[in-house]
Amino acid sequence: MTVERDFSPHELAKYKVLVLPYVPLLSDSQVETIKRYVNDGGGLVVLGLCSFKDEYGLPRENLGLADILGFDLQDTPVEVVQKEAGKGRVAFIPFNPLPVGKGDTENTPLPDDHMMYGQGKFPARIKAALEALPAAVEWAAAGELSGKLLHLTRSNSPPWSRKKRMFC
Numbered sequence: 001m002t003v004e005r006d007f008s009p010h011e012l013a014k015y016k017v018l019v020l021p022y023v024p025l026l027s028d029s030q031v032e033t034i035k036r037y038v039n040d041g042g043g044l045v046v047l048g049l050c051s052f053k054d055e056y057g058l059p060r061e062n063l064g065l066a067d068i069l070g071f072d073l074q075d076t077p078v079e080v081v082q083k084e085a086g087k088g089r090v091a092f093i094p095f096n097p098l099p100v101g102k103g104d105t106e107n108t109p110l111p112d113d114h115m116m117y118g119q120g121k122f123p124a125r126i127k128a129a130l131e132a133l134p135a136a137v138e139w140a141a142a143g144e145l146s147g148k149l150l151h152l153t154r155s156n157s158p159p160w161s162r163k164k165r166m167f168c
Contacts, residue, residue, distance in 0.1 A: 009036055016141045017043035019133075020050045024097065027055035031064035037070050039086030043140030048095040051075065080132050082139055084087050091136035093129045 007030055012018060018037060026034075031051055038044050051064030052073060063073050068085040069092055071077060081092040138145065 007033060009033055009040075012042060013040070015042070016144055017045060017137050019045045019137065022048035023050045025053045025055055025057060026051045026064055028056075028064070034065060035068055037087035038090060041087035043088055043137075043142065044085075044090045045093065046090065046132065046142050047093045047133070047137045051069075059060070071123055078137065082136070089140045092130045093138045093151040095126065096140065097131050107117055111135070 005008060012033065018034065019140075020034075034044065046065065046069065049063070053059050060073075063071075066072050068090050070081065070083045070085070070090070071092075076094065076105070077092065078094050080094070083090055
C-alpha cells in the first residue's frame with residue numbers, strides 16, 4: 001500500500017504490482033509516474049475507470065492511462081483485459097455496467113452503491129471485479145510475487161466470498 005505523499009518512482013519500484021481500486025482522480029504527475037513504473041517493468045491492475053479526472057475532479061477528454069491500458073474512454077471494455085506495456089504488464093478489470101461519457105454524473109450516473117456497502121451487500125459488478133482480482137495480480141506480476149498466495153475461508157461470510165485469496 002502506498003499513499004500520495006509516497007507516490008514516487010522510487011517508492012513504486014519496491015513493488016511488483018500496483019493495484020488501482022477505482023481511482024478516478026489522478027494528477028498528471030501521478031499518471032506519468034504510473035506510466036513510467038509500468039514501462040520500467042512494473043505490473044498494474046486497474047479496477048474500473050481510473051484516471052478519467054484530474055486531481056481537481058475535472059474530467060479529462062480521455063483516460064490519463066489510456067496509452068498503457070490500450071483503449072480510450074469511449075472504447076472501455078466490459079471484459080478483463082491483459083496487455084504488455086513497455087517492460088511491464090497491465091490488467092484492466094471493469095465494473096459492469098460501465099458508465100461511459102464525459103464524466104458528468106447527470107448523464108452517466110453510477111448506481112448508489114454506497115448504501116449497499118453499508119448493509120454488507122455488493123452489486124454483481126463489484127463481486128465480479130473482486131473475483132477477477134487475484135488472477136489479474138498474479139498475471140501482472142509475471143509470476144514473480146514475493147509472497148505466498150493464501151486461501152482463506154470464512155463461514156459467516158456471503159457464499160460468493162467464502163473462498164478468498166490473499167497475497168502476503
